[in-house]
Amino acid sequence: MANVRYSDWSSDPASTTQGSQSSVERIVWTDNDDDDRINQKKSFALHWCFRCCIIGSLLAGIGLAIVLTFWLTSKTAATETLVVATSSFGSTNSLAVSTSVVTSSSSLATVSTITTTSSASTSTSSTSSTSSTSTTSSTSTTTTTPSCGSVSNPPGQILNLPSASAPSTYTLYTYGFMANNSLATLSFIMAGDSGGGGNFHWLLDQVSVNHTNVNAEILINGGFETGDLNGWTQYCNTNANCFSTGFYAHTVSSPCYAGTYCVYDGCRNFDYLIQSFSTVIGDYYSISYYLRIGNTGGAEHIYVTLT
Numbered sequence: 001m002a003n004v005r006y007s008d009w010s011s012d013p014a015s016t017t018q019g020s021q022s023s024v025e026r027i028v029w030t031d032n033d034d035d036d037r038i039n040q041k042k043s044f045a046l047h048w049c050f051r052c053c054i055i056g057s058l059l060a061g062i063g064l065a066i067v068l069t070f071w072l073t074s075k076t077a078a079t080e081t082l083v084v085a086t087s088s089f090g091s092t093n094s095l096a097v098s099t100s101v102v103t104s105s106s107s108l109a110t111v112s113t114i115t116t117t118s119s120a121s122t123s124t125s126s127t128s129s130t131s132s133t134s135t136t137s138s139t140s141t142t143t144t145t146p147s148c149g150s151v152s153n154p155p156g157q158i159l160n161l162p163s164a165s166a167p168s169t170y171t172l173y174t175y176g177f178m179a180n181n182s183l184a185t186l187s188f189i190m191a192g193d194s195g196g197g198g199n200f201h202w203l204l205d206q207v208s209v210n211h212t213n214v215n216a217e218i219l220i221n222g223g224f225e226t227g228d229l230n231g232w233t234q235y236c237n238t239n240a241n242c243f244s245t246g247f248y249a250h251t252v253s254s255p256c257y258a259g260t261y262c263v264y265d266g267c268r269n270f271d272y273l274i275q276s277f278s279t280v281i282g283d284y285y286s287i288s289y290y291l292r293i294g295n296t297g298g299a300e301h302i303y304v305t306l307t
């Protein structure tokens, strides 16, 4: 059986046997080499498939990690914005704005909008506080309305001058004092023509109160240059008390001591021209004024008082 099988390959049994054996061995070796190559190729392919799977899995994992990181980061930032906006304002409007931040990806632009709202509310509060502090000083002045008609020895006289002693040209009168109150009142109480014609009258100009500690004039319209009695208060300046319109104290333009205007008073009875002013207790003040009568021979009388 063995010779038949080997005769197919050689006529010399011996050599054939030996040669057949080497051929078989070669065939076996050839088959083994093919198998080895196939196995090597298979293992090589499997090796690379395995490596590709690992690399692909790693890349997919990295990509997934990056996507998850971005997603979680944007969600955290939006949540933080919501918390900040709600705690700062606590109003319904702010809550609506911050909710849109969560659904929107552009959280930075929305944050700037919230900042603008905050500054607006701050300026509103500062405006209201400013207006609340604007109402402060108001000085209450207590004045007593004098009785009209005849006047005799009023309090606080610094001048008591009947017509017999009155100058017919402008004469300077002065009076100095130290303040013992925070308010003082200078009054000119004048009576003119007792007959009511206004022929006999007083002329008054350049009234001044100087705060000598600071050398400052504190009277308003002491020279009457406004052309009226602005800054002064009048009493008893009525037709019934002064006989007729135009006889109680009012400004005229001639004859004046200085400037354009001065005061004329020809009231039949006494009328009052008063100005109050603030004083510093313990400080010194100097009162001065120019005075004369219009015509001699009448029954004029004037009291100047400081109260």
Ligand SMILES: [Ca+2]
Binding pocket: 205, 206, 223, 224, 225, 256, 257, 258, 259, 260, 261, 262
């Ligand atoms: Ca004047």
